[in-house]
Amino acid sequence: MTREMTGADMVIQTLKDQGVDTVFGYPGGAVLPIYDAIFQQNDIQHILVRHEQGAVHAAEGYARSTGKPGVVLVTSGPGATNAVTGLTDALLDSIPIIVLTGQVPTFMIGSDAFQEADTVGITRPCTKHNWLVKDTDELSGVLHEAFHVATSGRPGPVLVDIPKDVQFATGTYTIPKPSASHYQPPVKGDLESITELVAALEKAERPVFYTGGGVINSGPAASQLLRELVDATGIPITSTLMGLGAYPASGKHWLGMLGMHGLYEANMAMHGCDLMINIGARFDDRITGVLSSFSPNSTKAHIDIDPSSINKVIRVDIPIVGDVGHVLEDMLKIWKSRGRKTNAEALVSWTRQINEWRKVDCLKFADDKKVIKPQYALSRLEALTKKYDRYITTEVGQHQMWAAQFLNFEDPNRWMTSGGLGTMGYGFPASIGVQMAHPDALVVNVAGEASWLMNMQELGTAAQYKLPVKQFILNNERLGMVRQWQELLHGSRYSQSWSEALPDFVKLAEAFGAKGIICSDPADLDDAIMEMIEHDGPVVFDCLVTKHENCFPMIPSGKAHNEMLLGEADTEGAIQAGGAVLV
Amino acid sequence: MSALHIKKGSTRHSAYNLRPTFSDVQERHTLAVLVENEPGVLARVIGLFSGRGYNIESLTVAEVDHTGHLSRITIVTKGTPQVIEQIKAQLGRIIPVHDVHDLTVEGPAVERELAIFKVAGEGDKRVEALRLADIFRANVVDSTLNSFIFEITGAPDKIDAFADLMRPLGLVEVARTGVAALLRGD
Structure with missing residues (x-):
C-alpha cells in the first residue's frame, strides 16, 4: 500500500498500522503539525503528561505491563533532553519504547535555532538505535523500522527525530515488511549447546535456575515453559529484581529474589550450587557480589539473546x-x-540443605506496636491486595527492595521497577502508564517520599485522566538507602540524606483534586489501606514509618553471597576499604 | 559480499569461539567492521569505544561498496581476550553494523598503512634521508632545495621504523592513514 500524505499524517498512520492505542507526550513548537494531526483523529489516545521524563516512564510502565511497545511524542530541544533519563532507563532494563521528537526544520539544523538540540547526538548512547529523518519520503520506512528494532532481539528504546518541515511536507507512505530489514537477530539457540546443558542438568547434584528480565521480555509463553521446566525437574529457582513473576512466588521451588538484598536461601543456593542455569539475566553487579568469590564451584550455563551479555563479567561454560x-x-x-x-x-539432599537455609527466616523483623515498620506496611499491603487484579510499580531505594522481598508475584508483567539505572521518580509515571493499559486493575506505586517528589507533578496527569493510581509512600523523612550506606560506610554522618521541608501529602493530593490519606499507627493501617484500595480515583497514601530502619539481608560491597548481613548485629565493620569504593 | 573479498562466516557472535582462558595478556587485534554508510555510523562505533573504555590504536573508514552503501571500518585495538570478544559482540549490537570480522583470529591477514613524511635538511643529512628512503621503497612526491616529502606504504611497524630513522635527519611532519587490512587467500 502506498499513499501520498504529509509527514505528520504518516506518524499517525504508522501508529495505527502498528496497533498503537496510546501515546504519552507533551506538545511544543517543533511538533505542532503532529499534534494537529492528533487533534483530527480519534483512534489514538494522547495522554498529556506534566514533564517529558514522566512521558517516557509512563510509556515504560505501559510497555512492561502489556508486552507491547510504549510510544512517546515530545518536542525538540528541552523536550528531547528531558526524555534522556527515561531512554537510559529503558535501555538498561531492555524495555521497547519508541520516542518521537520534533526537530527544528532541516534548513535551520546547525544554526543554534530556538529549541534546537543535537537530539540524535545526545541520545545515541542511550538508545538501541536512533534516526534523524530529513526527507518525508523516508519517514514511514524509518518509523516502521523503529518499531521493528525496538521490539526484536533484545528490546530497547529507539528515537526518531523529525524536523518540522518534514512533518509539513507531503511524501509517499509505505509499509515495509519487517523481513526486509537487515536487522534479524537469531532467536533459535544452538541445539548442540542446549543438549550439553540438558546433559549437565541430568547429572547435577546441586542445580539452580537463576532467571531474569529476559524471561519476561520473551513473552508469556516463556514464563509458561519456565514453570513447566522447573516443576518437572524439581530444580530450585531464584530470580533477579527484573524477573519477578516469571515463576510464581507461591511455587514450590521458589527461593525468592537473589542479590544484594536478596533472600538468604537464594544467595546461599547460588554460592553452593554445582550447576547454575542463567536464563535471561546478565550477571549484574547487584547479583554477583565480589566476582572472585562468585559461585566458585559451579558449571555455569547462560541463555541470552544478546551475545554481548555472554562472558561479559562472568565466564560461562555453556553459552x-x-x-x-x-x-x-x-x-x-x-x-x-x-x-x-x-x-x-542428590536433589533430595540439595532440597534438604535449602530448607535448612530457609529456616534462617531472613526476612523476619522486630515488630513495633507504636510505629509502622516499613516491612510491616508492605506485608499488610501484600495481604490486603493480593486477591485483586494487581500491578505494582516502585520508585528506587529501600522501599523498592522491601517491596521485592515482601510482595509476591504470581504472573509476569505485574512488577514494574527501575532495575538497571535505579531511577528515582520512575514509579509514579510508570503507574500512570500501567493504569492506562489496564483501566480496571489495582495499580499501586510503592514509593519513598524522596523518590516520589521527583516526579510528583504527574499528579496532575493522574487527576486529569481520573486514573485511580495508588501512591503508597513509605515516608521515613530520609533518603533511606543513602542513609543506610552512610551508617555502614561513613560513620553515621548523614550528609544531606534527610527530607527537610516535606509537604503535607494529604493537602498536596487535595490541591490536585486527588485523595490524601495519612497513617502513622500500626493499628489503623489495615483500614487505611482498604480505604485507599476502595477509593475510585488517585490516592496519595502518606505512610509514616520507622525513620532509621535498615534493609536486610544485605551483601555488603566487596563481599560474596555467603557473607550476607542478616541484621543489625552483623553490621559492625562489615565493609572494608576495598568495598567502600564500590557503589 | 563476495565483491568485498570477505570470508564467509563472521566472528561477531563470539560466544562460541571464545578462547579458553580468561588471560590477562594484552592482545592486538585488527577488526574489519562492515557498516551501512549512513549518517552517524562512525560516531556510533567511536562512541562505543570511548563509552566502554576500549582502546583504538588505529581507525580507517571509507565506503567500499558504492551501490550497496557499505563502508568498511578497520580498527586496530588492544585488550585482553575477554575484552576483545566483548568489543566484537558490542560492535555486533550496533544496528547499522552488518558484520564484524576479527582478522587476527580469522587470518592470516595483510595489513598496510600509507604515510607521508616531510623531511628538511641539507648536505649529508639530505643525502642520507634519500638513501634510506630508497631502502624502504619510499617515493619522493615533493621536493624543494632543502626538503622532501616521502610517501611510504607498509605494515605499521615498517612505518614506525622509517619514522625513527628520519627523526635525526630532520623530520618535520608525518601524516598516516591508519591500517587497512584484508585476509590472505580467497
Missing part, C-alpha cells in the same frame, strides 16, 4: 545465544526425549 522462549522449548523437548532424567537422589 547459548537465543530467545528464552525458543531455547526453553528446545530444552524441554530434548530433556523429555532423553527420558526426563534428573539426579533425583
